[in-house]
Amino acid sequence: MNRLFALLWIALLTGCAAPPLRGTGDLGLVIERASGQVTLVDTSRREPYARIGGFGDLSHASVVYSRDGRYAYVFGRDGGLTKVDMLTARIVRRVLQSGNAIGGSISQDGRIVVAQNYTPGGIKAFDAETLELLSEVPAEYAPGSFSKVVGLADLSGNRFAYALFDGGEIWVSDFSDPRRPRTQRYPAGLQPYDGLVTPDGRYYLAGLFGEDGVALLDTWQPEQGSRRILANYGRGQEKLPVFKMPHLRGWSLAQGNAYLPAIGRHEVLVVSGSDWREVGRIKVKGQPVFVIARPDGRQVWVNYAFPDNGWVEVIDTLTGQVVRTLEPGKAILHMEFTPRGEQVWISARDDDKVLIYDTATFARIGEFTAQAPSGIFFTSRAGRTGF
Numbered sequence: 001m002n003r004l005f006a007l008l009w010i011a012l013l014t015g016c017a018a019p020p021l022r023g024t025g026d027l028g029l030v031i032e033r034a035s036g037q038v039t040l041v042d043t044s045r046r047e048p049y050a051r052i053g054g055f056g057d058l059s060h061a062s063v064v065y066s067r068d069g070r071y072a073y074v075f076g077r078d079g080g081l082t083k084v085d086m087l088t089a090r091i092v093r094r095v096l097q098s099g100n101a102i103g104g105s106i107s108q109d110g111r112i113v114v115a116q117n118y119t120p121g122g123i124k125a126f127d128a129e130t131l132e133l134l135s136e137v138p139a140e141y142a143p144g145s146f147s148k149v150v151g152l153a154d155l156s157g158n159r160f161a162y163a164l165f166d167g168g169e170i171w172v173s174d175f176s177d178p179r180r181p182r183t184q185r186y187p188a189g190l191q192p193y194d195g196l197v198t199p200d201g202r203y204y205l206a207g208l209f210g211e212d213g214v215a216l217l218d219t220w221q222p223e224q225g226s227r228r229i230l231a232n233y234g235r236g237q238e239k240l241p242v243f244k245m246p247h248l249r250g251w252s253l254a255q256g257n258a259y260l261p262a263i264g265r266h267e268v269l270v271v272s273g274s275d276w277r278e279v280g281r282i283k284v285k286g287q288p289v290f291v292i293a294r295p296d297g298r299q300v301w302v303n304y305a306f307p308d309n310g311w312v313e314v315i316d317t318l319t320g321q322v323v324r325t326l327e328p329g330k331a332i333l334h335m336e337f338t339p340r341g342e343q344v345w346i347s348a349r350d351d352d353k354v355l356i357y358d359t360a361t362f363a364r365i366g367e368f369t370a371q372a373p374s375g376i377f378f379t380s381r382a383g384r385t386g387f
Contacts, residue, residue: 151195
């Protein structure tokens with residue numbers, strides 16, 4: 001009896017010392033680009049719960065999550081890859097894997113994290129648990145010539161698609177054997193600057209900066225090769241200055257159509273998701289950077305490049321019209337919807353704030369301070385292809 005009582009007492013004390021239990025489904029991470037730190041947030045409480053430093057150069061950073069949402073993998077501009085425990089709010093491990101990098105992805109089974117690199121050009125695959133380097137694929141598109149890699153996205157079967165900015169190609173690397181990847185190459189066009197995969201993982205699209213059009217690859221039938229879509233957009237028109245390159249990962253599919261930022265123009269393109277033909281153009285306030293759809297597809301929110309980067313506009317996808325214009329703050333860099341879309345969180349870099357809006361009423365319902373916030377990444381991305 002005494003032994004049983006002692007065991008129960010130890011269990012009670014252990015339980016009292018343990019941190020409170022919580023899930024990960026309503027958590028997120030905000031990049032503070034100027035300070036090399038991140039803020040961890042609770043979207044249900046609409047507030048930060050931790051701030052962590054030591055991430056290096058976050059002037060261009062992105063985040064992917066483990067399958068269970070517990071771990072965030074932060075890719076920094078300086079080539080840093082940092083694994084963060086969202087529950088204990090600490091860095092698990094950090095490696096400097098290249099000289100210049102702009103993002104990464106995680107495999108379908110969650111076991112491989114892949115970084116895309118400018119310097120040296122190529123991709124590197126790491127064990128998601130330990131961050132051990134497993135293999136790399138140099139982006140050598142011609143003997144002795146290496147390309148910056150952009151637009152990395154995960155596909156089914158532990159494959160990854162990405163574009164070679166200097167090489168003008170789309171590559172698909174199969175990491176079924178993570179130490180011996182196999183790569184296929186497809187023509188894209190002049191200077192593919194970013195890429196994305198559709199939510200079902202079937203189509204990979206690479207936007208072209210050096211010429212009109214978008215390269216599209218059916219990853220379910222890659223033997224058919226890539227093809228050009230929207231090749232006539234801007235044909236014969238004067239080239240306009242581009243103040244900030246739009247982010248293709250911010251393109252959206254909603255109500256069967258794709259909503260795409262027009263490079264250097266004050267327009268959002270509407271493209272049929274079935275045959276990839278242009279079906280409309282929506283005039284907007286500035287040069288779009290992110291064009292993101294609310295999870296239910298009813299709204300598309302748009303932010304802009306300088307000098308219009310203090311504005312956000314909302315498009316109703318039923319009418320194809322701008323239904324609300326907001327001026328949340330100075331230098332709006334990024335937007336992220338909560339998992340079911342009732343809120344949108346907006347980073348105002350030059351106000352040092354993250355702002356929270358109700359997407360039904362457009363009312364501001366919260367805000368908090370962050371140092372030069374940029375990217376906002378919620379753990380709901382863990383279950384989404386291409387995020």
